Amino acid sequence: xxxxxxxxxxxxxxxxxxxxxxxxxxxxxxxxxxxxxxxxxxxxxxxxxxxxxxxxxxxxxxxxxxxxxxxxxxxxxxxxxxxxxxxxxxxxxxxxxxxxxxxxxxxxxxxxxxxxxxxxxxxxxxxxxxxxxxxxxxxxxxxxxxxxxxxxxxxxxxxxxxxxxxxxxxxxxxxxxxxxxxxxxxxxxxxxxxxxxxxxxxxxxxxxxxxxxxxxxxxxxxxxxxxxxxxxxxxxxxxxxxxxxxxxxxxxxxxxxxxxxxxxxxxxxxxxxxxxxxxxxxxxxxxxxxxxxxxxxxxxxxxxxxxxxxxxxxxxxxxxxxxxxxxxxxxxxxxxxxxxxxxxxxxxxxxxxxxxxx
Numbered sequence: 001x002x003x004x005x006x007x008x009x010x011x012x013x014x015x016x017x018x019x020x021x022x023x024x025x026x027x028x029x030x031x032x033x034x035x036x037x038x039x040x041x042x043x044x045x046x047x048x049x050x051x052x053x054x055x056x057x058x059x060x061x062x063x064x065x066x067x068x069x070x071x072x073x074x075x076x077x078x079x080x081x082x083x084x085x086x087x088x089x090x091x092x093x094x095x096x097x098x099x100x101x102x103x104x105x106x107x108x109x110x111x112x113x114x115x116x117x118x119x120x121x122x123x124x125x126x127x128x129x130x131x132x133x134x135x136x137x138x139x140x141x142x143x144x145x146x147x148x149x150x151x152x153x154x155x156x157x158x159x160x161x162x163x164x165x166x167x168x169x170x171x172x173x174x175x176x177x178x179x180x181x182x183x184x185x186x187x188x189x190x191x192x193x194x195x196x197x198x199x200x201x202x203x204x205x206x207x208x209x210x211x212x213x214x215x216x217x218x219x220x221x222x223x224x225x226x227x228x229x230x231x232x233x234x235x236x237x238x239x240x241x242x243x244x245x246x247x248x249x250x251x252x253x254x255x256x257x258x259x260x261x262x263x264x265x266x267x268x269x270x271x272x273x274x275x276x277x278x279x280x281x282x283x284x285x286x287x288x289x290x291x292x293x294x295x296x297x298x299x300x301x302x303x304x305x306x307x308x309x310x311x312x313x314x315x316x317x318x319x320x321x322x323x324x325x326x327x328x329x330x331x332x333x334x335x336x337x338x339x340x341x342x343x344x345x346x347x348x349x350x351x352x353x354x355x356x357x358x
Contacts, residue, residue: 004316005312007312008292008296010326011066011069011070012289014062014065015288017058018056018058018059019288020281020284022055025048026126027126027171027178028044028047028179029121032044032045032119032122043351044179045103046351050343050347054343068325070315070317072146072316073299073315076140076146076147076310080150084131088124091120091125093121094118095118095121097114098118099358100358102118126171127167129164129167131163133163134164135160136300136301139217139303140303142309143302143308146315159212165205169198169201169202170202174280174281176194176198177264177276177277179195180276180277181274192268192271206261220294249293257290260282296312298310299311
């Protein structure tokens with residue numbers, strides 16, 4: 001078994017789960033200040049209240065999997081992104097504290113402060129995740145010692161800011177579609193309008209981001225090109241042997257992504273919130289698959305030399321470690337899936353305010 005490929009898929013699966021699940025509650029946070037009055041804001045908070053901390057388990061699990069399976073990628077990424085990661089950590093902490101503290105006091109100023117903290121933390125986290133993805137696409141100044149040789153300012157560029165804003169809009173749309181499932185009455189109609197507005201911003205922004213990605217990193221299209229474009233690692237045997245199969249799969253994902261985006265609008269028009277949420281989740285899954293297929297078999301690309309790229313082989317743990325961790329993952333992942341399924345089933349339906357609500 002090629003455990004390096006298996007762990008690439010596992011890490012990707014965990015990050016996809018995190019993006020879909022925590023993506024909507026970051027989106028709810030970004031939209032929080034658009035709601036009117038204390039009651040509506042409490043509805044928004046309680047719509048994610050039972051699930052937000054479980055959603056973040058996926059990020060922690062993905063980080064642990066990355067550390068165990070690809071320690072060199074983990075070390076390089078965390079050294080290069082140290083300051084952004086610390087800012088992200090503070091943003092996530094403020095979100096959590098805001099949810100817990102907001103309703104502790106009935107003072108208007110108190111609740112207003114935590115409303116702003118919750119929304120700003122959510123917006124900042126969504127943008128930082130997008131900026132991180134943009135940097136992975138553009139590549140890093142990685143030297144022969146596998147260490148990041150740039151600075152914090154090297155991580156900020158027009159393209160990475162574009163991917164940051166794109167991620168914020170995508171999460172906001174995803175969050176509005178989720179709220180369409182969890183609200184009723186006048187608030188539901190208002191939330192539906194938010195979803196339409198976010199959709200109409202998302203579609204052209206998606207097109208612009210895709211265009212600039214292809215313009216700046218055309219080699220990311222290699223696994224979609226049936227061999228007409230050379231991949232970042234053109235001599236990798238896995239690419240050479242399976243390139244046509246990978247390209248076919250990639251184009252199937254492209255078609256499914258297009259259909260999912262169309263069905264988001266159709267679901268909003270016909271007021272089918274569950275169908276819309278599933279379509280939004282599938283759309284996000286497809287975007288992450290595009291990213292993974294464009295990068296594969298690399299995990300971090302060096303701008304200094306292709307010889308310094310960190311791929312799934314030169315950055316991986318030993319075969320024994322990967323095999324052992326795979327056995328543990330087969331035991332542990334069903335618990336994560338089971339826990340997530342039970343929580344969402346238990347708190348299904350429209351959100352109601354009661355004495356135990358935030």
